[in-house]
Amino acid sequence: MEFESILLPGISAQRPLVIAGPCSAETEEQVLATARELAGKGINVYRAGIWKPRTKPGGFEGVGTKGLGWLQQVKKETGMYVATEVATRSHVDEAVAHGIDMLWIGARTSANPFAVQEIADALKALAFEGPVLVKNPVNPDLDLWIGAIERIYNAGIRKIAAIHRGFSSYDKKLYRNLPQWHIPIELKRRLAGLPLLSDPSHIGGKRELIASLSQQAMDLNYDGLIIESHTDPDRAWSDKEQQVTPDVLSYILNLLVIRDTKQTTENLTELRQQIDRIDHELLAILAKRMRVSREIGQYKKEHNMPVLQTGRYDEILDRRVNGAREMGMDGAFMKTILEAIHEESIRQQIEVLNQ
Numbered sequence: 001m002e003f004e005s006i007l008l009p010g011i012s013a014q015r016p017l018v019i020a021g022p023c024s025a026e027t028e029e030q031v032l033a034t035a036r037e038l039a040g041k042g043i044n045v046y047r048a049g050i051w052k053p054r055t056k057p058g059g060f061e062g063v064g065t066k067g068l069g070w071l072q073q074v075k076k077e078t079g080m081y082v083a084t085e086v087a088t089r090s091h092v093d094e095a096v097a098h099g100i101d102m103l104w105i106g107a108r109t110s111a112n113p114f115a116v117q118e119i120a121d122a123l124k125a126l127a128f129e130g131p132v133l134v135k136n137p138v139n140p141d142l143d144l145w146i147g148a149i150e151r152i153y154n155a156g157i158r159k160i161a162a163i164h165r166g167f168s169s170y171d172k173k174l175y176r177n178l179p180q181w182h183i184p185i186e187l188k189r190r191l192a193g194l195p196l197l198s199d200p201s202h203i204g205g206k207r208e209l210i211a212s213l214s215q216q217a218m219d220l221n222y223d224g225l226i227i228e229s230h231t232d233p234d235r236a237w238s239d240k241e242q243q244v245t246p247d248v249l250s251y252i253l254n255l256l257v258i259r260d261t262k263q264t265t266e267n268l269t270e271l272r273q274q275i276d277r278i279d280h281e282l283l284a285i286l287a288k289r290m291r292v293s294r295e296i297g298q299y300k301k302e303h304n305m306p307v308l309q310t311g312r313y314d315e316i317l318d319r320r321v322n323g324a325r326e327m328g329m330d331g332a333f334m335k336t337i338l339e340a341i342h343e344e345s346i347r348q349q350i351e352v353l354n355q
Contacts, residue, residue, distance in 0.1 A: 176205020
């Protein structure tokens with residue numbers, strides 16, 4: 001697939017592209033006041049949710065079609081481009097009829113191939129030329145994300161970008177949605193040339209995490225950011241904890257460090273060669289560990305011992321994770337690695353037992 005730039009006329013190609021605005025369009029006054037402040041900070045693309053899919057009934061589900069008129073007024077008064085989320089054919093029809101410049105497909109919708117196809121068919125029927133942004137599905141399913149992008153591409157849209165908004169998890173101690181950075185990185189590898197944006201508001205779920213998550217996205221060479229901004233976040237009708245004022249947004253953006261991709265790659269090549277050598281050594285060590293696991297499996301077979309001994313495993317896991325933290329590594333990362341190694345060790349031992 002070959003993708004075109006999602007940059008609209010008059011928008012600088014300098015990273016990052018920033019799309020900002022409130023989680024929800026609440027009132028005409030709120031929409032316009034926020035837009036004026038963001039335009040004054042140099043933001044060119046204004047986002048606002050018109051239809052809001054909520055987890056439970058009874059929550060604020062958006063103002064509906066009348067909010068599209070407010071976005072028209074934003075364009076007229078500030079000259080900003082406007083963007084909103086669509087989840088059905090009627091949403092697409094109404095948004096396009098009101099001159100919305102950019103559409104995005106939310107995480108709940110991108111997880112449903114039937115819904116995405118309905119949107120794709122509507123876009124094709126209207127000859128909409130984009131840009132269309134596709135958020136990752138709520139679950140960490142890369143093929144489902146790619147499938148949603150392909151459906152939009154097959155409708156004739158070439159101005160497509162992916163939005164990484166994190167993945168749902170029961171563990172919400174730090175993030176509202178786990179970043180799982182390796183998934184969007186793999187997406188970029190498979191779909192070369194696809195613009196990738198980060199949504200630190202939804203990943204973090206807390207305004208104090210937006211700065212650090214935005215910087216991580218820039219360090220990973222993301223093309224842009226979509227950030228929720230509201231003139232009075234604490235009184236927002238939805239997701240108030242993850243919205244920032246236009247002033248705070250400007251402060252965050254001014255602090256971002258954008259790496260110079262035009263620097264010499266000589267030193268980088270040398271470092272990558274070191275990584276290759278270390279990876280080879282890791283593979284050799286893991287292979288050696290599995291050989292020992294097979295020997296343990298043979299011993300257990302000869303002495304009629306069970307393969308899984310949870311007491312020892314728990315002890316090893318705790319000790320290794322603590323050791324990793326002392327070496328400056330993330331404990332959760334090391335736990336994931338050790339669990340994978342243990343799973344393969346068990347498989348190797350079972351294979352020996354069944355011989």
